[in-house]
Amino acid sequence: MAVQTPAHSALGNLLSYASTVPMPPGTLVRVPLGRREVLGVVWACEERSGDEGTRELKAVAGALDALSPLAEGWRDLVAFAARYYQRSLGEVALAALPPQLRDLTSQQLARRLKRRATSASTPVDAGLSSQDSPRGAGQAQSGPGSPDLAAETDVAHAVEPSAEQAAALARFEAETGPFLLFGSTGSGKTEVYLRAVAALLARDHAAQALIMVPEINLTPQLEARVRDRFEARFGAGAVVSLHSGMTNPQRLASWLAAHAGQARIVLGTRMAVFASMPSLKLIVVDEEHDPSYKQQEGARYSARDLAVWRGQREGAKVILGSATPSLETWHHSRPADGEDPGGRYVRLAMPGRIGDGALPTVRGVDMNLQPPKTVLSGALLDAIGQRIARGEQSMVFLNRRGYAPVLACADCGWKSECPHCSAYRVFHKIDRTLRCHHCGFTERVPRACPACGNPDIAPVGRGTERLEEHLGELFAPVKRSDGSPVRIARIDADSTRKQGALAQQLAEVHSGEVDVLVGTQMIAKGHDFRRVTLVAAVNPDGALFSSDFRAPERLFSLLMQSAGRAGRDANYLATQGSTAEMWIQTHHGSHPLFQALKRHDYPAFAKQQLDERRVAGMPPFAFQALVRADARTQETAQDFLHAANAAADALPHAAQVMRYPAVPLAIQRVANVERAQMLVESASRVALQRFLADWQPLLHALRREPVGKGVIRWLVDVDPHAI
Known part of the structure; x- marks a missing residue:
């Protein structure tokens, strides 16, 4: 029996319990553990021999037999993850299940499943969410394996694929993979994913697909696109989401729909790699390079790597997609060269943008030539002003939230250190607080220096909040073409804290209400801003000299993904008579990283980094x-x-x-x-x-x-x- 035992208890991976009836492996049961009753997963069921008969075992309290057992493939995935990442089997198994499922009795679960079956057999009310009223996949289709399904699903949704997309899809269908879809930002990788899913569902009326994204804030816009493409054909329950931003009842409903095979497509973050999907045939890992796929608490697994393992175990094809692949994935997809047999992944390249759109021109600003304490160079401000005059949008990227990283006293040297952490508390001007971003400790800003009483304490450094204020001051005299004031907006973890705030802010950007968008890495990846023609990185140099050998890789990826937000709509650029640009303000413009970025040359950057790692004996060579x-x-x-x-x-x-x-x-x-x-x-x-x-x-x-x-x-x- 796999149960979640206390950390470091050394109780072993599996515990034994007695049952009066045989239970198939994968059955969910409730069992006593200490003074509690907990959820467990039957891993094996064996008859007790005569020698074991004298050993007292606690009895299983009850089975959740209304739910079909978890499949062998799922159990193998959990066992591999526990073994590879050095965690207990029960910890991984129970963490992979919806939290609410752990608290339900057999009777409660049976009632819930009965209600779901009733709702699935009646027409879906338009006012219900997909989590409340999933429908079986077969109910909405004309017949199992309908040959025209892929074409019908795509009607009114998508134009003909580009030559690069068509070539990638052809190789995907012909080969086994795993596949790296190496496509530039704006090349149409998402369309390839959706067409691959459509073709799969056309061939197999029971097949399921898993589409993974790195962060919750990227899920809604992709979710809308997936639903728009597939729900008309399969019904409202065909697409479900799985991520930590959902309520526990929503997560349970989505998990149950996937487990029963009613959900044909599961869209989720890293936790979705453990979704119970008995007919899984395709896994897509979008933005596979993103560090968010690595769990940093509890069982520290890589969802990307587990997706590849799960695909091989269950015979499902796997697509890893990125414009800036992780160096491990890039190395695994290398072509054969002489005595090198090449990697085990198949690389599918899509270097062009849809609609013959050009990648943005990368312009470097040498901050060594700017006056001291310059925040935004005159040339960059002029370029942003031109965009505002034409009704276009600009995006300014600074990967540091808050008003300033630290508050300091010039007289005695006091700084806003956190009393509980080896870090400074960040100054947030909007609510006049000093907030530690590590432990959350927050205090009101003192009226004077706590150490010497000097009233003149000042912010040091700059965060997105201060940058937003600075841009507002600089563009206060400027008017939009309709005479209204320039609108500066900020998107970061602070501005999107309230429920629905992110969706509202993104809607304002998409509608053209925002002229200049300031933000952290939240705005640098995944979003399809059609009116953005200029992107600027204000202070990216810090990562160049980090002690972490992965820092340059992450910086290059972040900057290239940021650049990809500019000029995504070639028709809009042509109508405006404009060009897409990426501005980088740096003190180290000759650094190889920036030189490769100017050419949009990820392969050159990857080669340089891999050569260094090979010599140093670092991953992926160790x-x-x-x-x-x-x-x-x-x-x-x-x-x-x-x-x-x-x-x-x-x-x-x-x-x-x-x-x-x-x-x-x-x-x-x-x-x-x-x-x-x-x-x-x-x-x-x-x-x-x-x-x-x-x-x-x-x-x-x-x-x-x-x-x-x-x-x-x-x-x-x-x-x-x-x-």
Whole structure:
């Protein structure tokens, strides 16, 4: 039985319970655990031998037998994820299920399923959401496997595919994959996804497709497009969503529809990779490079990598799509070259934009030549002004929210440090607060310096809130063509905190009400702003010299994705007589990253980065894991890791694994908890996995020894995204 046991309890992956009747593997049951009754998943059902008969086992409290058992493929996925990412089987299995399902009794679940069956057998009321009233896939189609389904589904929705799209689709149909769809921003990757889904559903009346996106805020616009394409043919329940922004009842309804096969398409974020889909035949991972696919709490899995594994296990085709693929995916899709047999992925290239639209011209601004403390160069301000005059939109990107990163006193040197974290509290001018973005600790801005009483404390640095204010001041004298004032808007985690705020702000941008949009990475990817013709990156240099070897990769991706927001509608550009531009303000314009960006040359950038990583023995040419310890003192955390390191010397594969000394994290203290980590690395993935598996019992044992008494928690992060 897989149940979620307390962290570091070392109870083992599976627990045994007694049942008076046989239960097929995958059955959901309620079982006692300590003083609680919890949800569990039957992993195996065996008759007890005579020797075992004397051993007392707690009895299963009840089975949720109204629900069909979870399929073997799903259980294999969970088992692989638990094994590879060094977590307990029960933790992964239960985290993969909807939260509300864990609290339902057998009778409650049966009643819910009965209500769903009743609603599915009656016409769908237009006022109900798709989560409330899913319909079976077969109800809305003319017949199983209808040959004209793909064409009919696309009627009035899509024009003929471009030559590049058609070639990519032809190879997708002819080959097995996995596939990397390497298409420039605006090349029509989404249309390829949707046509691949349509063709699948035309061939197989029971088939299901999973479409994954990296972030919740990208889901609504893609969801609308998917629903528009498929619901007319399959009914309102054919498309369901799965992401953490949904309520628990909504998530349960979507999960049940997918599990029953009623939902033909599941659209979701990383959690959707664990959706129970018995007839899964296609997985799409859009923007596969995005770090959001790596879970950073609990079981630290990569949804992208699990999607590839699940596709291979269940015989489903997998498409990974990106204009800036992760270097691992790019390496895996390399063509054969001499003695190199090439990667195991098939690369499908779509370098052109739809409608012969040109990629934006990238212009660099050398900030070394600008007056001190210049925020926006005169040339950039003039270019934005020209866009405003023509009724076009500009987008200014700064990946730092708040008004200023820190508030400081010039007299005594006081800074707005967080008392609970090794970080500064950010100054938010709108509500006059100092807010820690790590632990959430918030206070009102003091009237004077808390240390010396100086009333003249000032913001240092610049965030999106301050940039928005600065742009408002600069363009206050300027009028739009209709005589109204220029509209500056900001989209970041602060401005979109309220329910529905993001949707409203995006609608205002799409309608043309906004002239200049300021924002963080939330606006840099995925959005299809048809009137944006200029994008500017204000201060991107920080990532160039980060200690994290992945920082340049992330920066290039972010800037190239940002550039892709400009000039997406070639007809609009032609009508305006305008061109698309990307402006980059930098002190390091000669850096290879910016030179490759000017040419929109991702392959050149990837080659340079991969060459460096090959020499340094870094991923994808090596495999890594982090062991982290959290404690009340840094000394306690590091002592635990030192002891773990010493204990690992005797392990069978220790000689094949490089272990680095324990060090504090970059932000070493969060919410009064000190954090330390140790990096382990190997040229062999198999050796690293075996080493970590052998190490786990030693780590559990250390936790119970004096050296582990002060440790709050420890964890293993396999294939970490940040070091």
